[in-house]
Amino acid sequence: MKLRYSPTSPYVRKVSITAIETGLAERIERVSTDPWSAETDLGQANPIGKVPCLITDAGDAVYDSPVICEYLDSQHDGQKIIPADPDARIKALTLAAAGDGMLDAGVLLLIETVRRPAELKWDWWAERQQTVVNRCMDVADAAADSMATTDGPITIAEIAIGAGLGWIDLRFPDMGWRNDRPALADWFDKISDRLSFEQTVPVQA
Numbered sequence: 001m002k003l004r005y006s007p008t009s010p011y012v013r014k015v016s017i018t019a020i021e022t023g024l025a026e027r028i029e030r031v032s033t034d035p036w037s038a039e040t041d042l043g044q045a046n047p048i049g050k051v052p053c054l055i056t057d058a059g060d061a062v063y064d065s066p067v068i069c070e071y072l073d074s075q076h077d078g079q080k081i082i083p084a085d086p087d088a089r090i091k092a093l094t095l096a097a098a099g100d101g102m103l104d105a106g107v108l109l110l111i112e113t114v115r116r117p118a119e120l121k122w123d124w125w126a127e128r129q130q131t132v133v134n135r136c137m138d139v140a141d142a143a144a145d146s147m148a149t150t151d152g153p154i155t156i157a158e159i160a161i162g163a164g165l166g167w168i169d170l171r172f173p174d175m176g177w178r179n180d181r182p183a184l185a186d187w188f189d190k191i192s193d194r195l196s197f198e199q200t201v202p203v204q205a
C-alpha cells in the first residue's frame with residue numbers, strides 16, 4: 001500500500017495512528033505530497049485533491065481519512081478500531097465525527113484567521129467555526145472518562161479526538177481549550193503517552 005501524505009496533516013495522523021494500532025504500518029510506503037502545489041497529480045487519485053489518500057496493493061485509491069481507517073481495519077485480524085457491536089460502533093463513529101468536525105472547523109478557522117488576506121477576513125465566519133470547535137471539544141470532554149488512554153483497546157473515536165486536539169495545539173497554541181475542560185486535558189495528556197501517538201507527533205513545517 002502507498003499513503004499520499006503531508007507531514008502535519010491531522011487527517012494523515014489519524015491514518016498513521018490507525019496503521020500503527022492495527023500492525024499495518026510496515027506494509028505502507030509513505031509518499032510525500034503537497035496537496036496545495038499547482039503541479040501535484042494528487043487529483044488523479046483523489047478527486048477531492050486532499051491528503052490522506054491510500055493506494056491499495058490492487059492499485060485502488062481510498063479516501064478520505066474515515067474511509068482509509070475503515071479500510072485498514074478490514075486488513076488485519078487483531079483488535080478492531082471500529083467495534084463490531086452495533087451500539088458500540090455507532091457510539092465510536094459518532095464521537096469520531098465530533099473529532100473530525102473539530103478538525104474541519106479548525107482548518108476553516110485557520111484559513112479565515114491566518115491565511116486569508118486581511119481585507120477579505122469575515123469575523124462572523126471565524127466565530128462560527130470557533131463555536132463548532134468548542135462544541136466538539138465539549139462533547140469530547142463529556143466522554144473523556146470513558147475513553148481509552150495509554151493501554152488497552154483503542155477505537156476510531158480516541159484516534160480522531162486525539163489527532164484533532166494535537167493539531168489544535170500545533171496551530172492554535174493559545175486557544176486555551178484546557179481551561180474549562182480538565183477531564184479532556186487529563187485524557188489528552190494520557191493518550192499522548194501512547195506509543196502510536198508519540199510516534200506520530202506533528203512537527204511544525
Ligand SMILES: N[C@@H](CCC(=O)N[C@@H](CS)C(=O)NCC(=O)O)C(=O)O
Nearest residue numbers: 009010011035050051052064065066
Ligand atoms: N475530509 C478529509 C479532509 C482532508 C484534508 O482536509 N486534508 C488537507 C490537509 S490537512 C488537504 O489536503 N487540503 C488541501 C485542500 O484543501 O486543497 C479527510 O478526512 O481525509
